[in-house]
Amino acid sequence: MLNGIGREIPEYLDGYGRCKPYPSSETGTGGPGLAGCNEKGSHHGEKYRTDLKVLLDEIGIENGMTLSFHHHLRNGDHVMNVVLDAVEAMGATDIRVAASSVFPVHTSLARLIERGVVTQVRANYISGPVADLISSGKMKYPAVMYTHGGRARAIESGDLKIDVAFIAAPLCDKAGNISGADGPAACGTLGYAIPDAQYAKRVIAITDTLVSYPTPMTEISEMFVDYVLEIGCIGDPAGIVSGTTQITRDPIGLKIASLAADVIGHSGLLKEGMSFQTGAGGVSLAVAHFVSEKMKAGGIRGSFASGGITGYLVDMFEEGLFESLLDVQCFDHKAVRSFRDNREHQAMCASRYGNPHNKGCVVNQLDIMILGATEIDLDFNVNVTTGSDGRIMGGSGGHSDTAYGSKLAIVVTQLVKGRLPIVRERITTVTTPGESVDVLVTERGIAVNPNRPELKVLLEDAGLPVVDIRRLYEKACSLTGYPKDLETEAEIVAVVEYRDGSVIDVVRKV
Amino acid sequence: MLNGIGREIPEYLDGYGRCKPYPSSETGTGGPGLAGCNEKGSHHGEKYRTDLKVLLDEIGIENGMTLSFHHHLRNGDHVMNVVLDAVEAMGATDIRVAASSVFPVHTSLARLIERGVVTQVRANYISGPVADLISSGKMKYPAVMYTHGGRARAIESGDLKIDVAFIAAPLCDKAGNISGADGPAACGTLGYAIPDAQYAKRVIAITDTLVSYPTPMTEISEMFVDYVLEIGCIGDPAGIVSGTTQITRDPIGLKIASLAADVIGHSGLLKEGMSFQTGAGGVSLAVAHFVSEKMKAGGIRGSFASGGITGYLVDMFEEGLFESLLDVQCFDHKAVRSFRDNREHQAMCASRYGNPHNKGCVVNQLDIMILGATEIDLDFNVNVTTGSDGRIMGGSGGHSDTAYGSKLAIVVTQLVKGRLPIVRERITTVTTPGESVDVLVTERGIAVNPNRPELKVLLEDAGLPVVDIRRLYEKACSLTGYPKDLETEAEIVAVVEYRDGSVIDVVRKV
Secondary structure (H helix, E strand, O other): OEOOOOOEOOOEEOOOEEOOEOOOOOOOOOOOOOOOOOOOOOOOOOOEEOOHHHHHHHHOOOOOOEEEEOOOOHHHEOHHHHHHHHHHHOOOOOEEEEEOOEOOOOHHHHHHHHOOOEEEEEEOOEOOHHHHHHHOOOOOOOEEEOEHHHHHHHHHHOOOOOOEEEEEEOEEOOOOOEEOOOOOOOOOOOHHHHHHHHHOOEEEEEEOOEOOOOOOOOOEOHHHOOEEEEOOOOEOHHHHOEOOOOOOOOHHHHHHHHHHHHHHHHOOOOOOOOEEEEOOOHHHHHHHHHHHHHHHHHOOOEEEEEEEEOHHHHHHHHOOOEEEEEEEEEOEHHHHHHHHHOOOEEEOOHHHHHOOOOOOOHHHHOOEEEEOOOEEEOOOOEEOOEOOOOOEOOOOEOHHHHHHHOOEEEEEOOOEEOOEEOEEOOOOOOOEOHHHOOEEEEOOEEEEOOOOHHHHHHHHHOOOOEOOHHHHHHHHHHHHOOOOOOOOOOOEEEEEEOOOOOEEEEEEOO | OEOOOOOEOOOEEOOOEEOOEOOOOOOOOOOOOOOOOOOOOOOOOOOEEOOHHHHHHHHOOOOOOEEEEOOOOHHHEOHHHHHHHHHHHOOOOOEEEEEOOEOOOOHHHHHHHHOOOEEEEEEOOEOOHHHHHHHOOOOOOOEEEOEHHHHHHHHHHOOOOOOEEEEEEOEEOOOOOEEOOOOOOOOOOOHHHHHHHHHOOEEEEEEOOEOOOOOOOOOEOHHHOOEEEEOOOOEOHHHHOEOOOOOOOOHHHHHHHHHHHHHHHHOOOOOOOOEEEEOOOHHHHHHHHHHHHHHHHHOOOEEEEEEEEOHHHHHHHHOOOEEEEEEEEEOEHHHHHHHHHOOOEEEOOHHHHHOOOOOOOHHHHOOEEEEOOOEEEOOOOEEOOEOOOOOEOOOOEOHHHHHHHOOEEEEEOOOEEOOEEOEEOOOOOOOEOHHHOOEEEEOOEEEEOOOOHHHHHHHHHOOOOEOOHHHHHHHHHHHHOOOOOOOOOOOEEEEEEOOOOOEEEEEEOO
16 A cells, blocks of 8 residues: 555555554554553643633543642642632532642642542541541541552552642743752652652643743653643742751650660661661651761761651761762752752652562662651551541651661650550551561660561660560550550541552541 | 451442452562553562573573663664573574664674574664665564654553563662763663663663662662673773764865755744754754854854754853753763763653653754755655665664654755765655655755745745755756666565654665
8 A cells, every 4th residue: 555655555564563554643643652651642732821720621620530739849838729729619529639648738628528529538648637637537438548659559550540630840841841959839859749740641730930941950751741830829938848857955855866876886787888768857867866976986988868858868968978869858948959959869759769569669778767656566566647546647658668678667756755655555557567667766765576686686785775565565654554445436537558559457537 | 357467457448449458468579560561570689680691591581572772882782782692592583672773783683683583673773784684685574663752652652562671771780770871881861771661571781880779860760670780891982972973074064054054044943942953963063063153143042952962062052052951862972971960961761852642752842953864855755764775774763753843854965975866756765754844955955845835935035045856856867867766676674663653664675
């Protein structure tokens, strides 16, 4: 046959198959898109929009859709509220919200749950009024609480199908190249938004800072973005990043941190090439401080620090204590600046950070991880999902991912908080299984998981105050009295998924 | 029911579905992988290997498999030869080789084609003995010749399924993080290898420079890599990058380049924010030189230059003539250094560069593209696949992608080469359809595609020597005589795919 420009081609060719003649209906105008990924876009289509409601009409928001958001603007995020207000105005219902995290600022989400417009929330961390509403049984379907790596896994595997991803974009060009490195709402890396961009059926970048093509330091490419919406303000810098994350000044907190650093010092892992991660809490940062002193004293240079990155880790990096930073989320202004200015402050996506089902993630390379706990039981199972009153106040985030991957996962906590024992016979909710927690450090002593007998010997030989976890439990209860069993109703308000998608626990209505 | 750590969970939950109890068989040990992407890896599995044959036995190379390679080491590549030698030694047969390009250095591929071990080659560009063998009908199945964007499309859509991708890695850590930024075989960006890494069933990084985790300036992440093989040498720097790409000194070439720059100058596109791409040929670089002079004279600052990046474009970038470089492949040492040292020398993957079926690619943002031709017909259809003797000597590479996407696609060529006319009534092979070519510039005049009448007026008004393309054809034939029709056999030795996967032409045995 002759194709459209008069060249003779066969209809079928052995070793090739059927020949589709040029020009085809798909020439340059879209065709089969990324297999298993997001749907095809249209060629040369103008992506730029300025009216959210018109855009939502254009893409068609239907009842039952799943809308996704990232949490890099944290408690300064305007985007989720703005979008959900418009979704409500359209009269849509039975909306599922898949946000990487939910914060107190997300009052529109709370309102839409109360009004029955949003019937499910899926997130890695939930705090504020949305958490309270879920705990009170006000949402139609149970919330699903992921780990950071588990959410990436769910999106990539198709367990979590996103209809429309709304991506807050601190910098964006009209073709949809997104960066968080600069702009009034600069948040640094955009690690949690990347699976959404890659796998959502439709992707909308929402920016307040349109830049000329191509966006400097592009983190999410135009190849994944259908529309670019410009609005006045995507977020409040004061809520996006805390000013300076602070080391605790509490003497008990400092004692715990010092003990934790001693555990690290005697674990055999404080050595050249070590890797380290800690959260942004005051005690965790104090651990980083004491570890930093030990590294300097020993002339030790680590390989990387990872996770959500704080200014304190940036300081260690800039002092040469780590060769690089692997950053899924910047916690403060210093981290944002460092990411913008230093190339070995490398971004990583959520899947590379912690997805257990890809070909290898960063947590698997981690030596030392410092973790918090609201409760821990005698099997070292940890709760960071609910308070002891049973109400949702957080979630795993990277807790389970890093506990699993790291060689030494240390939980640091006071033995008693608010007149309640932290060590318990039975905890309210299991977030992270005890089998991946190695050590508990409290101001009253250090408990080592029985599955790490060699570590226990090392710490005992070093003269550290190693005790059985049951002794810590008894000690705590001697101070507070034995805690009463929490009364919950039968109704399940949230499912706690482990990183692989299995159900590690459920949260019931209180 | 109780899950594995004694928590009571339901078997089924409305709004959630069936609950998979923790721990599941998939906990931390792999499970459903990336949907449509590469298969799952295994947790904490040791990826590092030192013996290629043992590794090939381990993964199991079976008859009929498709093995892929990238061409960033160009004519200095050792990896394809080393791998294919081992594949032959294993006794495998009916192997398909999907390389982004094939060069004269690939003598093992030629030998395996002759011996019938390799039965098909799929590539964007083929030169050297492999091209000769294909043209002579020595390969069992027809070659498939893609465009750079079309290959990314084929991989992402599943049209091209890769069993094992072998990725030459100038720098790599034991977890599989790959960078081309440094090392003895530094090649800069790795844009053409990225679809292979994302979609091949198995991915092997092959390196001669193992670095500590994490690899600096990681371009391909561990999450896609199954194995890391260390060998002595992956490539010869002398063949990887040319020393310095040179502007032509030929007066005819300079005249053509100067005319092409005049076309640009009067096209309305030489202005603030302009974008520009050119290949590494001597005339193309001379166009860049004259454009650069016009930009400086006019105080014009462009937005980006793109494509395979040469030192000449780096110079323009460093002089402030472009705000950024979008680089899919570094052509010389200066480009490699610039990529390593300058953050706004941004890498792009092949899909972002030219895939017509994603949500937007860089070529669609391109103003001006300078293209070559071995032949061009009266409809402006261009051949860069075969010589006038009908033998394969190249391929589209990014030719069709950039011609389609750019606002002004200019073909620059001498009217006569080697006593053969370049403008022809009928060309040997159509690589790029004439409808996406805007202007032909020769030393004897400028022909404008009739589908761009407004451009013709602009150039005529500027006093440029605009002529009908048929006049150029007659002129050429008056110098060379009318070319005889090429005699080919009926046997089809290669299928030329347009970027959307339709067949634009076939190549027959000579």
